[in-house]
Amino acid sequence: MLAVQQATSIPDPLSVPSNAPEHCPGTESDLAGKADACAGCANQEICASGQTKGPDPALPFVRDRMSTVKHKILVLSGKGGVGKSTFTAQLGWAFAADEDSQTGIMDVDICGPSIPTILGIANEQIHSSSSGWSPVYVQDNLGVMSVGFMLPSARDAVMWRGPKKNGLISQFLKDVDWGTLDYLLVDTPPGTSDEHLSIVTYLRESGIDGAVLITTPQEVALQDVRREINFCRKVGIKVLGLVENMSGFVCPNCKGESQIFKPSTGGGRQLAKEMGVEFLGAVPLDPRIGKSADYGVSFLDEYPDSPATTAYLDIIDKIKAQL
Structure with a gap:
């Protein structure tokens, strides 16, 4: 009986303000603003008044x-440095290879926006019109929106608390003139925090097709991805599958492969089996992937004979088949 009471007292993560205290009951709770944990919280008065229980006024515009x-499609990983943004860029280029498809990439990694550099558009700026903000276009059918376009220089740090991050994500969804898109890819930061809760909240009514999770073979990365899978299940996002990045090293000259990150507990394939999600494939570590990202060119186009390109394309075909 005690276990049931504890489980039912856990608030919906989407109802907890980003700057809430540790034991916040959530804005939808009858104890909002009244619980002991609410004492001293900046949101206490507004939560107690019941004003937080109404729908976000941005939702109709986002819809x-x-x-x-x-x-x-969300691209997620609990771990930083696993190649999430690089994968998002390759996925965007692959979708845009079909001239009849329109693709957009929304970079919500607010404190570490790397998508503009990877796509070769780091020096571009956002323009606005009567219809809203215009995405920056890599090519006619591949548009991008990122906070990186708003910074005075690449060296400037973004030091924002949760509410400001939430506001920017809202603007990206309601104020950007994306036009008609076949695919919108959302590149997220590591973890399961502000940006993730915001994007799920705003897209809940519009629908999210699913999430692609990125990991590397070692256990320290797999631990965080397990948490990310559980996050998806708690907030109702379908997991399209798991990708193991940096899965061995391919020598560009001899084509030999070596393990850089040893899969001591079975790697991504074993994790996918353990968690009951599809294993989309493994992408070997080709040093030219990093070179392509630094120069802002498509690895798939530049190195079509690489085993990594073959792996990327097989994974992308599996994602398309699910959609």
Whole structure:
């Protein structure tokens, strides 16, 4: 009986303010603003008044913008440095290789926006019109939006608390003139925090097709990805599958492969089996992937004979098949 009471007292993570105290009951709770944990919280008065229980006024505008977006895919990983943004860029280029498809990439890694550099558009700026902000276009059918376009220089740090991050994500969804898109890819930061809760909240009504999770073979990365899978299940996001990045090293000259990150507990394939999700494939570590990202060019186009390119394309075909 005690276990049931404890489980039912856990608040919906989407109802907890980003700057809430540790034991916040959530804005939807009858104890909002009244619990002991609320004492001293900056949101206590507004939570107690019940004003937080209404829908976010941005939601209708987000729903309207997203009505012309066919598929919405999140790229997630609990661990930083596993190649999430690089994978998002390759996925975007692969979708855009079909001239009849329109693809957008939304970079919500607010404190570490690397998508503009990887796509070769780091020096571009956002322009606005009567219809809203215009994405920066890599090519005619591949548009991008990132906080990186708003910074005075690449050296400037973004030091924002949760509410400001939430506000920017809201603007990216409701104020950007994405037009008609076949695919909107959302590149997220590591973890399961502000940015993730915000994007799920705003897209809940519009629908998210699913999430692709990125890991590397070693256990220290797999631990965080397990948490990310559980996050997806708690907030109702379908896991399209798991990708193991940096899965061995391929020598560009001899084509021999060596393990850099040893899969001591079975790697991504074993994790996918353990968690009951699809294993989409393993991408070997080709040093030219990093070179392509630094120069802002498509690795798939530059090195079509690489085993990594073959792996990327097989994974992308599996994702398309699910959509």
